[in-house]
Structure formats: C-alpha cells, structure tokens
Amino acid sequence: xxxxxxxxxxxxxxxxxxxxxxxxxxxxxxxxxxxxxxxxxxxxxxxxxxxxxxxxxxxxxxxxxxxxxxxxxxxxxxxxxxxxxxxxxxxxxxxxxxxxxxxxxxxxxxxxxxxxxxxxxxxxxxxxxxxxxxxxxxxxxxxxxxxxxxxxxxxxxxxxxxxxxxxxxxxxxxxxxxxxxxxxxxxxxxxxxxxxxxxxxxxxxxxxxxxxxxxxxxxxxxxxxxxxxxxxxxxxxxxxxxxxxxxxxxxxxxxxxxxxxxxxxxxxxxxxxxxxxxxxxxxxxxxxxxxxxxxx
Amino acid sequence: xxxxxxxxxxxxxxxxxxxxxxxxxxxxxxxxxxxxxxxxxxxxxxxxxxxxxxxxxxxxxxxxxxxxxxxxxxxxxxxxxxxxxxxxxxxxxxxxxxxxxxxxxxxxxxxxxxxxxxxxxxxxxxxxxxxxxxxxxxxxxxxxxxxxxxxxxxxxxxxxxxxxxxxxxxxxxxxxxxxxxxxxxxxxxxxxxxxxxxxxxxxxxxxxxxxxxxxxxxxxxxxxxxxxxxxxxxxxxxxxxxxxxxxxxxxxxxxxxxxxxxxxxxxxxxxxxxxxxxxxxxxxxxxxxxxxxxxx
Amino acid sequence: xxxxxxxxxxxxxxxxxxxxxxxxxxxxxxxxxxxxxxxxxxxxxxxxxxxxxxxxxxxxxxxxxxxxxxxxxxxxxxxxxxxxxxxxxxxxxxxxxxxxxxxxxxxxxxxxxxxxxxxxxxxxxxxxxxxxxxxxxxxxxxxxxxxxxxxxxxxxxxxxxxx
Numbered sequence: 001x002x003x004x005x006x007x008x009x010x011x012x013x014x015x016x017x018x019x020x021x022x023x024x025x026x027x028x029x030x031x032x033x034x035x036x037x038x039x040x041x042x043x044x045x046x047x048x049x050x051x052x053x054x055x056x057x058x059x060x061x062x063x064x065x066x067x068x069x070x071x072x073x074x075x076x077x078x079x080x081x082x083x084x085x086x087x088x089x090x091x092x093x094x095x096x097x098x099x100x101x102x103x104x105x106x107x108x109x110x111x112x113x114x115x116x117x118x119x120x121x122x123x124x125x126x127x128x129x130x131x132x133x134x135x136x137x138x139x140x141x142x143x144x145x146x147x148x149x150x151x152x153x154x155x156x157x158x159x160x161x162x163x164x165x166x167x168x169x170x171x172x173x174x175x176x177x178x179x180x181x182x183x184x185x186x187x188x189x190x191x192x193x194x195x196x197x198x199x200x201x202x203x204x205x206x207x208x209x210x211x212x213x214x215x216x217x218x219x220x221x222x223x224x225x226x227x228x229x230x231x232x233x234x235x236x237x238x239x240x241x242x243x244x245x246x247x248x249x250x251x252x253x254x255x256x257x258x259x260x261x262x263x264x265x266x267x268x269x270x271x272x273x274x275x276x277x278x279x280x281x282x283x284x285x286x287x288x289x290x291x292x293x294x295x296x
Numbered sequence: 297x298x299x300x301x302x303x304x305x306x307x308x309x310x311x312x313x314x315x316x317x318x319x320x321x322x323x324x325x326x327x328x329x330x331x332x333x334x335x336x337x338x339x340x341x342x343x344x345x346x347x348x349x350x351x352x353x354x355x356x357x358x359x360x361x362x363x364x365x366x367x368x369x370x371x372x373x374x375x376x377x378x379x380x381x382x383x384x385x386x387x388x389x390x391x392x393x394x395x396x397x398x399x400x401x402x403x404x405x406x407x408x409x410x411x412x413x414x415x416x417x418x419x420x421x422x423x424x425x426x427x428x429x430x431x432x433x434x435x436x437x438x439x440x441x442x443x444x445x446x447x448x449x450x451x452x453x454x455x456x457x458x459x460x461x462x463x464x465x466x467x468x469x470x471x472x473x474x475x476x477x478x479x480x481x482x483x484x485x486x487x488x489x490x491x492x493x494x495x496x497x498x499x500x501x502x503x504x505x506x507x508x509x510x511x512x513x514x515x516x517x518x519x520x521x522x523x524x525x526x527x528x529x530x531x532x533x534x535x536x537x538x539x540x541x542x543x544x545x546x547x548x549x550x551x552x553x554x555x556x557x558x559x560x561x562x563x564x565x566x567x568x569x570x571x572x573x574x575x576x577x578x579x580x581x582x583x584x585x586x587x588x589x590x591x592x
Numbered sequence: 593x594x595x596x597x598x599x600x601x602x603x604x605x606x607x608x609x610x611x612x613x614x615x616x617x618x619x620x621x622x623x624x625x626x627x628x629x630x631x632x633x634x635x636x637x638x639x640x641x642x643x644x645x646x647x648x649x650x651x652x653x654x655x656x657x658x659x660x661x662x663x664x665x666x667x668x669x670x671x672x673x674x675x676x677x678x679x680x681x682x683x684x685x686x687x688x689x690x691x692x693x694x695x696x697x698x699x700x701x702x703x704x705x706x707x708x709x710x711x712x713x714x715x716x717x718x719x720x721x722x723x724x725x726x727x728x729x730x731x732x733x734x735x736x737x738x739x740x741x742x743x744x745x746x747x748x749x750x751x752x753x754x755x
Contacts, residue, residue: 111632256674516713559704
C-alpha cells in the first residue's frame with residue numbers, strides 16, 4: 001500500500017504540471033464552439049487565450065493559432081487562415097510540433113488550391129524533418145498536391161515513399177493505387193493541336209474528335225453555309241461582298257471553329273484528369289481504412 | 297486504516313487542486329480589467345466587431361467597472377462604425393447622447409452619428425442631423441467638425457453651388473481652417489468642372505455619326521461608330537441600287553444602319569453623362585483622400 | 593506477490609494510456625485531413641455565370657421573343673465565334689441583362705451602342721477588371737435614364753460579381 005501511496009503522490013505531481021492544457025476553460029470553450037461550427041466565437045476564445053498566455057513556453061499557443069487558422073478557413077478567409085497557421089509554426093516549441101504545423105499549413109494550402117506553395121513546404125519537411133512518421137505524412141500530402149496539379153509521376157514517387165515501409169521491405173504501395181497511377185501516366189489525352197488541324201481541314205471534325213458532337217455539327221453547318229455564300233460571291237465576281245462575308249462571317253466562324261476545337265480537346269482532357277483524381281483519392285481513402293484495420 | 301486515510305487525503309487534495317485551477321482560470325480571463333485589456337487589444341489589432349462584443353461583455357460587470365459607462369458605449373459605437381456596421385454604431389452613439397447628457401463624448405457622439413449616416417451614403421439624413429446638432433452643441437471644435445461635415449455632404453451630393461455658398465458663409469476662423477479651406481476649394485472646382493452637354497452630343501451624332509462621342513473625348517469610339525454606320529449604309533445603298541426595293545441585302549443592311557444610327561445617338565448622350573460622372577468622381581476621390589486623413 | 597503484480601500492471605496500463613493520449617495516430621489523422629481537403633477543394637468546381645434565361649415572370653411577349661432570339665444566338669452562333677469581346681460581360685449577355693432590366697426598346701438601344709463600342713481602339717476608355725484583364729462595362733453604367741447615385745464608375749460591380 002505504501003507503493004500505491006507513492007504512486008498516487010507521483011500522479012498528483014504529474015497532474016499539477018498539466019493545468020494549461022487540461023483545465024483552461026477558454027481553450028475548452030473555444031474547442032466547443034469550433035466543434036459546433038460556431039467559428040466566429042471560437043476565434044474570439046482562441047485569441048483571448050493567446051493574448052493572456054503569450055509568455056507561455058509550451059505548445060498551447062501554437063495549437064491556439066492553428067485552431068484559429070482552421071476557423072478562419074472554415075469562414076472562407078483563406079488569407080487570414082494561412083497567416084495564423086504561419087504564426088502557429090513560429091510559436092511551436094518543439095521540432096515535432098513545428099513540422100506538424102508545417103504539414104497542417106500545407107494541407108490548408110492544398111484545400112485552398114495553392115498546390116505549388118504546399119509542395120514547397122512539404123518538400124522542406126521531407127528533407128529536413130528528423131521524424132520518420134512526419135516525413136511519410138509529408139510525402140503523402142505531397143502526393144495529393146501533385147495529384148491536384150495533374151503531375152502523375154511526382155504523385156507516384158511521393159506515394160511510393162509513403163507506402164514503402166522501411167523496416168518491412170515486402171510491403172509496397174497497394175496494387176489498386178499503383179495501377180491507377182500507372183494508368184494516369186499513360187492516359188490517352190486528346191491533342192488540341194490535332195483537333196485544330198482536323199477542324200482546319202473539315203470544320204467541326206476537331207470538335208467531334210474531342211467528343212463534342214453537338215458543337216461539331218453546328219460548326220460544320222455554319223461554316224458550310226457561310227463558306228458557300230463566300231465562294232458563290234467570288235464565282236459571281238462580287239468581290240466586295242465576298243470580302244465583307246469573309247471579314248464578318250465566314251472568316252470569323254472558320255477561325256472560331258479552329259479555336260473551339262482546341263478548347264474542346266482541352267476540356268476533354270481536363271474532365272479525364274478530374275475523373276481520375278477523384279478515383280485515386282477515393283481509393284486512397286479506402287486504402288487508409290485497410291491500413292488502419294491492419295494496425296489495429 | 298492508516299493507508300485508507302492517506303489515500304483519501306490525497307484524493308481530496310487532488311479535487312481541491314482541480315477546483316482552484318478552474319477558478320483561477322476564470323478570474324484570469326473574465327476579470328473586468330482583463331476583459332477591457334483584451335477588448336483594447338482587439339481594437340488595436342483592427343478586429344473591431346469582436347472588440348465591440350468584448351466591450352459589451354465588460355459592461356455586464358457594471359457594479360465594479362472603474363471606467364465610466366459613457367466611455368464604453370462611445371467605444372462600442374466607434375468599433376461598430378469602424379467595422380462598417382453603421383446602424384449599430386448610430387444606436388450606441390444615440391445612447392450616449394440620451395443617457396449621459398453631461399458626458400465628455402456628447403459633442404463627439406453628435407458628430408459620429410452624422411458621420412455614420414454620411415459613410416453609409418445617407419447624405420440627407422447626415423445633413424439634417426448635423427443641422428439639428430449645430431443648434432445643440434456649444435463647443436467650437438464640435439461645431440467646426442459638424443460644419444465641415446455639412447459642407448462635405450453638399451459636395452458628395454454634387455450640390456456644388458450650395459456647398460460653395462455654405463462654406464463661404466462660415467465665420468472667418470472656420471473658413472480659413474485647413475480642411476474647411478480645402479473643402480471650399482473642392483466645391484469651387486466642382487462648380488467649374490468642364491462638363492459636356494448631353495443635348496449637344498446627341499445632336500452632333502445625329503448630324504454626323506460618331507462626332508458626338510469625339511466631342512466627349514472618345515475619338516476611338518466615335519471613329520468606329522462612323523465607320524460601322526458608313527459601311528452598313530453603303531451596303532444598303534449598294535443593295536437597293538442593284539435590285540431596288542426587292543433587294544434582301546438592302547433591307548437587311550438598311551435595318552442594321554437604322555439600328556446602329558439610333559444606338560450611336562443614344563451612346564453619345566450616355567457618353568456625355570458618363571464623362572461628367574467621371575470628372576466628378578475624380579474630384580470626389582481627391583476629397584475622399586483628404587477627409588480620410590482628417591476625419592477618424 | 594499478487595499485490596506487486598496488480599500494482600505493476602496498473603502502472604503499465606496507466607503509462608500506456610498516457611502515451612497514446614499524447615502520441616499522434618498517423619493513419620486516422622491523415623484520413624481526416626484528406627477528407628478535409630476533398631470537402632474544401634472539390635474537383636470540377638465551376639464558377640457559375642449569372643443565368644440569363646427566360647423567366648416565368650416575364651409577361652411581355654415581345655420581351656420573351658427578343659430574349660429567346662438572343663439565347664438562340666448565344667447557343668448556335670456565338671458559341672462558334674472567336675472570343676473577341678473586349679468587355680467582361682460579353683455583348684450578348686449585356687444585351688440580355690439590358691433588355692431584362694430596362695425593357696425591349698431601351699435594351700436594344702443599349703445593345704446597339706455596346707456593339708459600336710466593342711473594339712480594341714476604344715478599350716482604353718474603360719476601367720479594367722483585374723481578374724480577366726478585360727474592360728468593365730455593365731448595363732447600369734451604360735444606362736442614361738438612371739443616375740449612378742454617387743458611386744464611382746471605377747469601383748462599380750454588378751450584384752452577381754460581388755465579393
């Protein structure tokens with residue numbers, strides 16, 4: 001029983017050193033507001049905590065800035081969110097916390113569409129972090145950022161780093177994910193240049209090649225009609241009518257047809273990329289569930 | 297028995313320690329002086345609406361606050377004005393006037409209400425309130441600001457003559473005050489702006505298409521109008537000349553000529569109107585820069 | 593012996609609980625962060641332009657006919673043309689907006705004036721939209737009948753483009 005009392009004494013001393021995190025009411029109020037999506041009031045409480053505890057040396061200030069940043073992001077204020085997240089990095093006390101906050105900043109940057117900036121931060125974490133689990137996490141999100149910017153090779157390389165277990169070399173990237181990334185690198189895109197060339201030869205054919213049948217047929221009919229009158233004017237020696245027809249009708253629609261053929265091909269490619277990213281991200285979520293089950 | 301007693305003592309100490317920590321946190325954050333400090337900090341940071349909420353929270357401790365209530369209400373009004381919630385700011389300034397007739401902020405509150413109306417674009421309300429307040433305020437600085445605001449309201453409503461008359465009629469010491477002199481100068485400039493006549497612009501374009509726009513310094517637009525109407529009328533003439541009234545081309549281009557001709561006259565009148573608006577807006581921008589420095 | 597075993601196992605359990613409550617659980621966290629990214633940055637997001645289609649509230653047959661004609665033009669003719677409009681609101685959208693707001697006759701006058709102004713030469717007379725690099729020209733600004741109530745033309749934005 002003496003040992004039990006000594007243990008209880010040790011426990012009491014331990015609890016005494018945890019007041020800032022466990023018992024701060026303004027932080028827990030902020031958490032409550034945040035969890036109930038009342039982001040405006042959550043920001044107030046976190047700012048209150050920061051104002052009154054700025055001299056603290058633990059990571060609670062960094063956490064408060066982080067949560068403020070997330071709350072601003074949910075309110076649609078990305079610039080303020082990024083600002084607060086940068087402060088959370090600066091006020092992080094430990095190397096681990098600093099790296100974690102950098103990854104969090106990169107996640108918010110990806111969520112707000114700044115993929116280049118996110119990749120830059122994640123590469124720095126991968127290169128300079130001394131914690132293997134954070135390096136892997138950074139690699140993972142670098143892969144996600146590369147996916148969003150349609151850079152399949154970089155995404156493949158990043159996910160390989162994440163899924164390759166350094167200790168057990170037998171484990172690799174899940175097969176489904178690997179095959180999707182291989183498929184992505186060999187996607188059959190439509191060439192905008194070829195679409196333009198086809199439309200130059202036969203108006204509307206470029207759009208049809210890119211899968212836009214309605215606009216292709218429309219372009220063919222319109223260019224045929226205006227082209228017919230253009231040629232008819234020339235054959236009947238009505239050159240001024242032919243010039244005006246070319247300048248304001250046939251010429252415009254012919255050039256427009258070529259332009260829209262290129263755009264149709266680009267739109268097709270964009271749609272292909274987005275469908276693939278959507279599949280890959282859903283696969284990633286599924287794979288993470290499998291990993292979680294294995295570890296548990 | 298001894299062990300049970302020791303254990304129960306430890307547990308009691310633990311509970312007391314938790315209770316004390318909770319209370320000390322509450323005091324730290326929600327002590328009236330600390331709420332006020334936090335509110336001032338938010339105000340300095342520019343987070344005005346949040347600062348207003350904190351000042352209101354401070355007022356709930358009405359029994360023990362050292363600072364007078366009128367100061368706090370004035371500050372709240374200022375926060376809402378700076379946070380661009382003019383409706384609420386006016387209500388708080390009105391409270392200072394109504395509830396604290398001997399307040400040091402009385403004159404300022406009158407000015408702030410008139411200024412809030414001005415900032416929300418309600419120049420007539422601002423004018424009438426300033427006029428009423430001038431009969432109530434005795435202090436020179438307060439009267440000066442209201443008189444300047446009155447002149448400003450006339451300028452912003454583009455009532456240049458009234459602005460010149462009003463600002464000229466002020467007493468000498470007011471008239472020669474820096475801002476008052478600038479406002480008088482702006483009002484005189486506004487009266488003498490080189491405006492274009494809408495009727496003349498329309499008439500000129502009716503005689504020669506495009507000339508009205510050139511008169512309003514839009515030479516490019518005028519030339520294009522002249523060219524377009526010239527081209528369509530030539531084609532209409534050509535069509536009627538070759539085939540008489542049966543010419544489809546003649547009727548189509550004739551209709552287009554009429555369409556563009558009417559549009560050209562309308563456009564010239566609008567251009568004169570827009571030209572006048574633009575030169576007035578340019579002057580008002582200069583006024584805005586001047587008052588942003590003087591009125592805070 | 594039993595007592596020692598109980599104490600030791602309790603200490604170990606509490607130690608594990610303390611450790612797991614402070615160490616990051618990587619896989620669960622990564623999944624949550626990925627869901628956060630997917631929700632905030634959904635793929636295929638399009639900026640919706642103001643829909644200028646025929647409304648059931650339109651009672652004038654002439655107005656409906658003109659709007660219908662412009663819609664047909666947009667769908668079959670304008671869609672094949674080169675994107676050459678110098679203004680942020682294209683001429684056909686300007687026309688639809690003007691006819692809906694100011695009626696057929698006034699709207700057609702504004703359309704005619706707009707077509708005459710839509711050139712590269714006249715671009716310098718207008719403020720530029722920083723997002724698209726095109727000149728700003730909305731029906732309200734071009735309207736003669738209504739006064740622009742003390743608003744700067746340079747900062748005007750139509751409702752659908754408010755930030």
